[in-house]
Amino acid sequence: MVKLFNLSKSYGRDLHALRDLTLSVPKGDFVYITGPSGAGKSTLLRLLFAAEVPTRGQILIGGQNLGRLGNRQIALMRRKIGVVFQDFKLINSRTIYENVAFPLEVQGKKRYEVSNKVYQVLKHVGLEHKLKRFPKELSGGEQQRIAIARALVIEPQLLIADEPTGNLDPEVTLEIMELFKSANARGTTVLLATHDRQMIQRFPRRIVSLEAGRLSADTES
Amino acid sequence: MLRKTFYFLLRAVRNMWQSPMLTSASIVTVTVALAVLAFFAVLVQNISDVTRHWSEEVQVVVYLASKPDAAERNADIQKLRADPAVVSVAYISPEQARNSFRQRLGADEDLIKGMPSDFLPASYELHLSEEMRSETGVKQLVERLRQQPRYRDLRYGQEWLERYGAIISLLRVGGFIMGGFLLFAALFIVANTIRLTLYARREELEVMTLVGATPWFVRAPFLLEGGLQGFVGGLFALLVTFGLYHLALRSQLATLFMASGVGQIHFLPAAYQVYLLLTGTFLGLFGSLVSLRRFVRISP
Numbered sequence: 358m359v360k361l362f363n364l365s366k367s368y369g370r371d372l373h374a375l376r377d378l379t380l381s382v383p384k385g386d387f388v389y390i391t392g393p394s395g396a397g398k399s400t401l402l403r404l405l406f407a408a409e410v411p412t413r414g415q416i417l418i419g420g421q422n423l424g425r426l427g428n429r430q431i432a433l434m435r436r437k438i439g440v441v442f443q444d445f446k447l448i449n450s451r452t453i454y455e456n457v458a459f460p461l462e463v464q465g466k467k468r469y470e471v472s473n474k475v476y477q478v479l480k481h482v483g484l485e486h487k488l489k490r491f492p493k494e495l496s497g498g499e500q501q502r503i504a505i506a507r508a509l510v511i512e513p514q515l516l517i518a519d520e521p522t523g524n525l526d527p528e529v530t531l532e533i534m535e536l537f538k539s540a541n542a543r544g545t546t547v548l549l550a551t552h553d554r555q556m557i558q559r560f561p562r563r564i565v566s567l568e569a570g571r572l573s574a575d576t577e578s
Numbered sequence: 579m580l581r582k583t584f585y586f587l588l589r590a591v592r593n594m595w596q597s598p599m600l601t602s603a604s605i606v607t608v609t610v611a612l613a614v615l616a617f618f619a620v621l622v623q624n625i626s627d628v629t630r631h632w633s634e635e636v637q638v639v640v641y642l643a644s645k646p647d648a649a650e651r652n653a654d655i656q657k658l659r660a661d662p663a664v665v666s667v668a669y670i671s672p673e674q675a676r677n678s679f680r681q682r683l684g685a686d687e688d689l690i691k692g693m694p695s696d697f698l699p700a701s702y703e704l705h706l707s708e709e710m711r712s713e714t715g716v717k718q719l720v721e722r723l724r725q726q727p728r729y730r731d732l733r734y735g736q737e738w739l740e741r742y743g744a745i746i747s748l749l750r751v752g753g754f755i756m757g758g759f760l761l762f763a764a765l766f767i768v769a770n771t772i773r774l775t776l777y778a779r780r781e782e783l784e785v786m787t788l789v790g791a792t793p794w795f796v797r798a799p800f801l802l803e804g805g806l807q808g809f810v811g812g813l814f815a816l817l818v819t820f821g822l823y824h825l826a827l828r829s830q831l832a833t834l835f836m837a838s839g840v841g842q843i844h845f846l847p848a849a850y851q852v853y854l855l856l857t858g859t860f861l862g863l864f865g866s867l868v869s870l871r872r873f874v875r876i877s878p
Contacts, residue, residue, distance in 0.1 A: 406788070429792050436790035448782045450596060451685065460789035508790070 358384040358546040359405065364402050364414035366570075370576075374400040376570040378414070382548065384514075387541045390550040393568035398550040401567070402519050406438050407431045407550065410500055419514060436464055439508025439545075443520040445500045447492040447507075453479070454488040457506045464511070465537060479512045482536060498529030505536050516540055518549045522556065534560055589799040590806060597775060600809060604771040606866075608811025608858050609818065611764030613851065615757055616819040616846060616854055617827070622753045623850075624771060624843050626833055629746060636739065637710040638704040641722060641731040645672060645700045663710035663719045668703045672696035713743045761857070768865035772804055776873045783873060801866045808862020812855040820845065 359382040366375040375397045382388055389542050390398045403409040404416060407423050416423040423433060454475055458490060461471045479485040482502040482524065484495075492500055508516060518537065522530040533554060541547045557564060566574040594601040646654060651669055658667045670678075675698035680687045686740065690697075710719065716739055720732050770820050785797050831843045847852070 364855065408788075432787070432790050432792040432795075434790075437787065438790075440599060440788055446781070446785055446788070448785055450782070462585070463786065463789050463791040511789075 358386070358419060359548070360415075360417040361444070362417075363413040364401075364404065364416065365412050366397075366404060366409060367412045369502070373570050375411075375567075378567075378570075378572055379447050380565060380572065380575070383548060384546055385541070386423075387537075387545055387547045387562040388549070389562055389564045390548060390567065391552055391557065391564055392573070393552065395569075396567040397570040398552075398567060399519055400570075401551075402440075402517050402548065402550055405515075405517055406435055406440055412570055436511060437514045438517045439505075439511060440514035441501070441504050441508050441516070441518040441521045443523040445492070445504040446549055447500060447503060449492050451491070452488065453484065453490050453492065453495070453503055456492065456503060457488075457510055460507060460511045474510055475506075478506045481539075482506045498525050498532065501525060501529075501533055502536065505533065509536075509540055513545055516547045518547070522551065522553060527555075530556060531559075586798045586802050590802040593775070593779070594801055594807070595801060596714065597778060600771060600775045600778065600874070601803075603861070604768055604775075604804075604807040605811045605814065607767045607771060608764060608808050608861055609814040611760050611767070611810055611861075612815030612854055612858055613818040613822075615760050615857075616815055616850075617822060618753065618756060619850060620761075620819065620823060620844075620846055621831075622749055623846065625749060626746070627844070628740065629749075630708070636706055636716065636735065636742075638706065638716060638719060638723070638732060638734045640702045640704065640729045641699045641733070643699075643728050643730040645696060646728075654702065661719065661722065662708060663706055663715060664704050664709050666705045668705075670701045670703060672698050672700050675699070675701065712746075713739045716720060761861070764778060764861055765865055765868075768804070768808070768861050769868045771864050772800070772862075773869040775803075776800065776869055780873070797867075797870050800870055801863055804862035804864075804866030805859050808858040808860065808865070809855060810858075811862070812858020815858065816851055816854055 359380070361378055361380040364375055364378040364380075365373070365437075367373045376444070378397075378401070390401060392398055400409065402535075404411055405418065407426070407465075409540055411424070418434065419437065421430075423434070424436060425432070448459070451459070457475045457479060458471050461474060468472075475488070476485060479488055482505060484499060484502055484506070487495065487499070495503065501524075516537070522533050522535075525533065530553070537549060538560065545560065564574070564576050565572065629787055640658075655667045655669065658664055673695055676690070676693075676695060679698060680690060683689060704719075706716065706719070709715065717732050720734060724728055828843050836874060
């Protein structure tokens with residue numbers, strides 16, 4: 358699903374966020390990206406959904422070379438990728454329903470199809486009763502579940518999450534992890550950046566460790 | 579297609595509804611800029627109406643070396659009329675010239691008593707077509723007429739013509755410069771106001787691009803919003819100018835121009851009103867486009 362070849366990303370001359378990273382993630386895999394702060398986890402994820410452009414190297418997603426895509430094609434490629442952030446990135450002026458419906462609206466889906474899917478995914482994350490609320494009226498854990506619902510509503514082939522539980526307490530973390538697990542069980546490839554050791558031990562999966570921008574370990578646990 | 583347009587329109591209207599302050603600021607900016615422009619256009623247009631009216635007085639008088647006989651006269655008139663710059667030709671015999679001179683002298687008519695009846699030369703008065711009533715047009719005609727040796731002298735009010743030409747070009751250049759400045763200022767302010775709107779919605783824009791919106795899908799509602807605001811601004815500008823025109827400008831201008839004999843003061847013609855609306859719409863669209871180029875990036 359994801360293939361990286363000699364991927365490097367530098368900012369200016371001296372700051373090397375990623376160095377010569379080669380990695381392959383098969384379809385349906387669940388991979389933790391770990392490492393200390395500044396190891397390059399976030400940079401790697403941002404490169405994957407083309408929010409950044411690599412300094413060197415190639416990225417293949419579902420067989421498509423990101424470096425060869427124009428703006429429009431990048432947009433179309435993102436429709437197959439769900440992204441979840443530590444700070445949720447919900448639109449505060451829109452209701453929960455509207456936030457989750459947003460990716461489908463962008464794709465021009467019909468109204469009944471949108472409402473059907475939004476309701477189903479909200480039910481899946483257990484927040485179908487809050488669809489008329491606004492993000493700020495919800496707790497952090499609930500907001501993250503909404504953000505995951507927004508990522509899942511498009512039935513993505515790839516789910517990318519950057520420290521999705523970083524701001525949440527341990528109980529909520531478990532709920533969130535269950536959501537990722539079930540998405541993975543339905544065939545979605547999951548890439549999850551975290552430095553939460555406990556979580557990794559509790560839900561052991563393949564671990565890709567980064568250190569100072571280099572691949573330091575790739576272990577199946 | 580129709581569904582998409584409707585969706586964009588809905589979003590544009592909703593966006594405006596959600597940030598009424600910024601929306602009003604954009605509309606007011608366009609309104610003020612275009613109202614000043616329209617007001618100025620009404621002025622320029624009426625002044626140039628007056629000057630056009632004055633220019634009807636521009637004529638060339640051809641003084642003859644000797645009094646022509648009937649055949650010569652007919653031949654001359656025909657030839658002069660054939661010139662594309664000439665609309666009509668009037669023959670003034672020495673006797674007619676003497677009469678009108680006498681009338682102008684009024685009480686002093688004794689001065690020419692005893693002068694022979696043909697002491698003034700015979701002449702042709704040429705009325706010129708509108709496009710030839712300029713300095714260069716008249717000079718070209720005069721050059722052509724000088725070829726004919728029987729035309730002893732040619733008079734055409736050089737000084738007046740030069741001044742008239744200067745006024746017209748001053749108005750035109752002034753109008754262009756001022757209009758250009760106003761439009762540029764309006765564009766600048768509209769672009770900045772829309773940039774503020776975009777800044778206020780940057781999280782939404784970011785999320786849009788992240789969930790796979792194509793560049794045009796992101797831009798379309800904002801462009802539509804800009805265009806709508808510009809159009810409404812243009813409409814308000816038209817109403818404001820029309821109001822001002824009816825309340826003050828019309829009577830003021832009428833008083834000012836009364837002496838010149840111009841019958842009526844006009845508001846902007848329909849075509850100009852449409853241009854004003856189009857300009858407003860264009861200002862809004864272009865202002866949005868300029869800002870969007872900076873704000874909406876699908877990838878770096």
